[in-house]
Structure formats: structure tokens, C-alpha cells
Amino acid sequence: MKRLTEKILSGDVRAIARAISWIENDYAQKEQLIDDLYPHCGNAVVWGLTGPPGSGKSTLLNLLIARERMKGKRVAVIAIDPSSPFSGGAILGDRLRMQKHSTDSGVFIRSMASRGHLGGVAGATADAIKVLDAAGFDLIIIETIGVGQTEIEVVEMTDVVLLLLVPGLGDEIQALKAGIMEIGDIFIINKSDKDEAMKTKAEVEYVLSLNDNPRKDRPNPIFMTSAVLNLGIDELSTGIDLYIEELRVNGLIEDKRRKRIAREIRLMITAKIRREVEKQLGLNERIDSWVDQVYRRKRRPYAMINELSDTFFKKNRT
């Protein structure tokens, strides 16, 4: 363990990669590891990049990483894709679009399947961020699709949320408003090479104007990019830096990080207790028999679970 910690702190790629596997597989040793690394965390800036599948997140990242490398930053990416709900397997294809950096030792890219781990993908992301932060990466980017509560939880683990939209989404922008639009800091209209990009921008501006933006004095920045034509990338890159600088100056980054820690603590404690409850009750082993009793109307659902929870609490009272 001590050796793994030291290796991670020295930036050893194999050790970093192995640590992330421990996290994904929810190994018990991960707790000690994260705690050992924690004093060395706090230097990295974390971006969340989210948007519909196919909107160009990975393609754009390929270009943004190049800008950050020119600024001398070491960059790590965690690219999250959904697992198949049928098989539990996944095809993780984000690396394919980030080839520019495939042999650069200053760039680390890790693909993660969203449902591959027991502790929840948001918890795994938060821990992986700590490993990469302790390993000395200046910038950590989380790429994830922008649909679903799980994905929202993931990007909430970051300092700044970049929301990628594309022309032709139509009503989807309205639908997005409810969830993900609210957590976006910086809005990017990618595929600006396409017709209707300006119309999309106007729609985004409109939706944002409806939001109860806590900072009415300064609206969320919107950028237009084309990741295939390499357009608007410098403006975006500078815009992100400025945004983060402002967050720092007015103390908002500290607020955000405190909120993030609050979320993490909630997640960690509920996950931990839930696991213990499930273990003590023997949930996995007994669920079929409970189902059977309820299905055949031998027992009533509330009476049954109250009995179970009473037994649990009695046993744990002492």
C-alpha cells in the first residue's frame, strides 16, 4: 500500500491506473489509499464536460487538451460511457477521438463504464479525481453524457461544468432545461459549421434567460465551436480560464468545492450504511423468498419490511 501511494505521488502511470481499478471494483483497500493520498490533493482544477451522445465532446477535448499542453499543464481525462443494461458490458470509444495525445506522457486518459461499480459512478469519479490530483495532474476533465440523474451527479463533482449542445436538437433544449441546463456554467454550441448553429445559440440564450440565474449580473458565457474545422477553440480555452479565474477571485470556487465535499460525504455515508444493511439482512440471498411471499400474498409488504428493519435496528442498538 505504502509503495502504491508513493508511486502514485511520483506520477507512476501503472500505479495510477491500478488505483483507479481498485476504485472501480470497490476494493476495501481503496479507502486507506485515498486517505493516504488526500493530504496531497487540492492542486488540480476539475472540468466536467457533458452533452448529448455524439455532440462532439471527445473530438473537442482532443483539441482542448492540446491547448492545455501548450500552456504546460499535465492533463488527465476520465471518459465515462454507459454500460449495457442487458449484459453489464460496455464499449468505451472515447479514446478513439483523442489520438493526438496517445503517446504524450503528460496526458492520461481513462475510460470508465457508468454502471460497472458498486459504489456508484459519482463516488468512483470523486475518488479517481483524488488519485489524479495527488499524482500531480494540473487539469482533470470528466467527460460524460448529459442525460440522467447519475450523469448529473458525476459532473457535480467538478469545479466548472461545460455543457455541449449542437444544432438540430430542437425540443431537446427545452427538455434539457429541467435538468442539465441548470448545472451548466459554460455553454458550448459545437458543430457550428452546420446550418442552424446561430438559431441554436439563440435558443440557448432564451432558455438561459428563463433560468433563475443566481448571478444575473453576469450571464453564463456561450461559445461557438467546430471541433472538425478547429474553429473557436482558442476563444473557448481562454474563456474557460477567465471563468475559473473569476470563480477564484470572488471566492465562488471555494463555495463550489465545499458543496462538492458535502455531496461526497452524503454519497459515501449512505453507500456505506446501505452496504452494511444489505449485508446484515442478507438481502441478496433472501430477496427471492421475500418476493415469493409478497407475490403469493402470504405477507403484506409494509408489515414485512417493518419487521425486517425492526430486527435490524434491535440488533444494532447495543
Next chain:
Amino acid sequence: MRRKIRILMAKPGLDGHDRGVKYISRALRDAGYEVIYTGIRQSPEAIAHAAIQEDVDFVGLSLLSGAHNELFPEIVRLIRKYGGESIIVFAGGIIPEKDIPFLKEHGVEAIFTPGASFKEVADFIEQNKRRLSH
């Protein structure tokens, strides 16, 4: 074993025929594995770096262009050099019978020629995953 098996699928060399590797990738996903697909025309360096960063258990190589005797051993060498001592490498593609012993000697543990079924690949993974270290 509760943990997910992770498999990197890569195409070194210059040919752009990725139908086979995509088919196998999808079949592996449907069998419950996590597949990292890196696309065509990958350099040995890029494949080895990806294998380490992704901490995969297996690397599957696909090649139709005939340069397997140079590329496959080089990829295995680089994977080992960067610390992937227990990563299991297998390959598929148009590979003449006579080259197979040479490739096996150089760390390519299984070779699936065009007639092979997906089941043979899946069986190979199932049989070998027990050897994995963590």
C-alpha cells in the same frame, strides 16, 4: 470474481478494415465485458500506453495487412516495458499457420484466424481470466 474484465481492442498497422474488430468488440460487450476500442492504424506505442492507462486484463490485436511478425512482438515488448507484466495478449486476422509458433513465442497467447468463431474468443478469455493478478 466480481470485478469486470477489461479488454483493449486495437488495430495496429495500415489496413483500414475494422469490421472484424468491431464485430468482436460488440460481441464481447454483449458477453458482459468492458471493451475499450481504440480504432484503426494505432502505433505499437499508442497501444501499449492505452493498455497501461486503461489497466486492461487483455489486449486483442487485429491485423489484415501482413506486418504481424514485426508489430505484434513489438507491442508485447512495449506493454511489458511499461509495466503490464500480466496483461494477456491475443490476436486475430489473416495470419499464416507457419507464423503462429513465432508469435506465440513472442507473447501472443492465442491467434484466431478468419474461420474462428466468437465462442472460441470468449472461451479463451474465460479460461485465462483466472490467472489475472488482482
